[in-house]
Amino acid sequence: MTPDQVLDQFRATGVQTCFHGRHIEPQIYAGLDGTNWRLADYEARGGYKALRKILDEGLTPEQVVAEVKSSGLRGRGGAGFPTGLKWSFMPRQFPGQKYLVCNSDEGEPGTCKDRDILHYNPHIVIEGMAIAAFAMGISVGYNYIHGEIFATYDRFEEALEEARAAGYLGDAIMGSGFNFQLHAAHGFGAYICGEETALLESLEGKKGQPRFKPPFPASFGLYGKPTTINNTETFAAVPWIIVNGGPAYLECGKPNNGGTKIFSVSGDVELPGNYEVPMGTPFSKLLELAGGVRKGRTLKAVIPGGSSAPVLPADVMMNCTMDYDSIAKAGSMLGSGAVIVMDDSRSMVESLKRLSYFYMHESCGQCTPCREGTGWLWRVVDRIHNGHGKATDMDLLNSVADNIQGRTICALGDAAAMPVRAMIKHFRHEFETLIQRSDVPSTPAPAFRSSTASRSA
Ligand SMILES: Cc1cc2nc3c(=O)[nH]c(=O)nc-3n(C[C@H](O)[C@H](O)[C@H](O)COP(=O)(O)O)c2cc1C
Numbered sequence: 001m002t003p004d005q006v007l008d009q010f011r012a013t014g015v016q017t018c019f020h021g022r023h024i025e026p027q028i029y030a031g032l033d034g035t036n037w038r039l040a041d042y043e044a045r046g047g048y049k050a051l052r053k054i055l056d057e058g059l060t061p062e063q064v065v066a067e068v069k070s071s072g073l074r075g076r077g078g079a080g081f082p083t084g085l086k087w088s089f090m091p092r093q094f095p096g097q098k099y100l101v102c103n104s105d106e107g108e109p110g111t112c113k114d115r116d117i118l119h120y121n122p123h124i125v126i127e128g129m130a131i132a133a134f135a136m137g138i139s140v141g142y143n144y145i146h147g148e149i150f151a152t153y154d155r156f157e158e159a160l161e162e163a164r165a166a167g168y169l170g171d172a173i174m175g176s177g178f179n180f181q182l183h184a185a186h187g188f189g190a191y192i193c194g195e196e197t198a199l200l201e202s203l204e205g206k207k208g209q210p211r212f213k214p215p216f217p218a219s220f221g222l223y224g225k226p227t228t229i230n231n232t233e234t235f236a237a238v239p240w241i242i243v244n245g246g247p248a249y250l251e252c253g254k255p256n257n258g259g260t261k262i263f264s265v266s267g268d269v270e271l272p273g274n275y276e277v278p279m280g281t282p283f284s285k286l287l288e289l290a291g292g293v294r295k296g297r298t299l300k301a302v303i304p305g306g307s308s309a310p311v312l313p314a315d316v317m318m319n320c321t322m323d324y325d326s327i328a329k330a331g332s333m334l335g336s337g338a339v340i341v342m343d344d345s346r347s348m349v350e351s352l353k354r355l356s357y358f359y360m361h362e363s364c365g366q367c368t369p370c371r372e373g374t375g376w377l378w379r380v381v382d383r384i385h386n387g388h389g390k391a392t393d394m395d396l397l398n399s400v401a402d403n404i405q406g407r408t409i410c411a412l413g414d415a416a417a418m419p420v421r422a423m424i425k426h427f428r429h430e431f432e433t434l435i436q437r438s439d440v441p442s443t444p445a446p447a448f449r450s451s452t453a454s455r456s457a
């Protein structure tokens with residue numbers, strides 16, 4: 001599709017991507033129109049000013065790390081770990097090779113913000129990574145890009161070429177003594193490769209399976225060398241911080257929750273899309289930007305941070321602000337910022353069945369609680385949905401979830417267990433109503449079939 005066609009589609013539908021103008025104080029999506037992604041466009045928007053400032057004014061790596069620490073920037077990949085603190089873990093004086101990795105795998109259902117950053121503003125990620133590399137004394141970096149977005153991958157390669165030709169990447173950047181080689185790497189679409197250590201395995205050409213931690217990537221990362229991994233949006237936030245200062249970034253969000261955040265709003269809203277707003281924006285405002293709940297419907301529930309985040313009922317959500325602390329206090333997670341809106345037409349049992357199937361399918365199979373437990377969860381929810389649930393199934397679901405959570409190598413196990421517990425906690429009656437049904441045929445008919453689905457619970 002040409003840029004004009006993308007724009008036409010957006011004008012016709014009003015729902016496309018990120019260049020719709022319905023953001024609040026955007027920093028990453030600011031000034032984008034769907035076509036102005038090239039280096040000259042980025043420079044016209046003030047791009048590479050932050051890197052130039054660092055090199056021209058002779059800022060030290062320690063000063064850059066301190067600026068990022070003062071901004072309150074927290075990792076946008078899901079866990080919300082403070083970025084400046086993570087950067088300070090990198091052993092800068094380590095004598096061998098060190099690596100910087102950008103996590104653009106973006107596999108979390110509901111999340112589609114990073115691909116828009118890469119597609120419509122790729123240089124902001126390149127500049128953010130170059131600044132991070134300078135701050136941590138790193139000379140080689142990779143951007144691991146989701147396997148199914150070919151056009152975006154190609155565009156990022158083009159942007160890398162532009163940056164190299166202009167002297168923003170490579171040796172002696174802008175005539176300084178700073179060298180940074182940045183490469184793109186294409187994933188193959190496995191959700192688990194978004195987990196940082198599985199990503200490193202995949203980048204090394206191996207099967208993408210998470211590693212035991214510790215050791216953490218800061219000491220044993222890519223090819224066993226010290227490595228820092230951040231999400232695409234995290235890197236994209238950095239140039240603004242350097243140009244405007246950490247305190248200004250913090251001020252535009254909430255204490256401990258600096259800056260803007262991009263929310264991918266999907267589901268039962270009139271205008272699904274990516275919305276960049278200051279941290280701490282009320283959920284009700286975000287919903288309004290996305291056109292509100294579908295006409296004629298009312299809000300039932302929201303998954304506020306991607307499919308791994310526990311669901312919250314409408315009344316709880318309407319009292320939340322969109323930041324890590326408010327959503328955590330309400331019993332869920334801001335996660336990757338994928339806001340899945342569900343109206344009163346949605347069956348929670350059916351929704352959970354779909355989610356459970358996803359985690360069963362994506363489990364890498366290394367640990368028994370996750371490999372076996374995700375299959376159990378799906379099969380039990382499936383039989384409840386089919387009207388063949390047993391009175392003991394609610395306890396069984398909670399027990400299987402208990403036996404997965406906190407007992408696995410990586411957080412995929414937790415991600416599979418948490419939605420189950422939250423759905424039962426808030427919408428137990430829907431499960432019980434189906435379990436008590438008597439008007440069902442005696443032979444269950446599973447909706448999904450897979451190799452693992454044939455095993456019985
Ligand atoms: C199963 C699983 C999938 C993940 N997928 C992603 C992903 O697609 N993108 C991402 O940035 N982080 C993902 N993460 C989190 C990463 O492991 C890591 O915490 C993150 O990239 C760190 O970047 P940040 O500090 O900037 O948030 C995932 C974690 C798990 C457990």
Ligand code: SF4
Pocket residue numbers: 192209210362363364365366367368370371408409410411412413
């Ligand atoms: S928790 Fe699941 S996905 Fe993660 S390592 Fe274990 S089996 Fe693999």
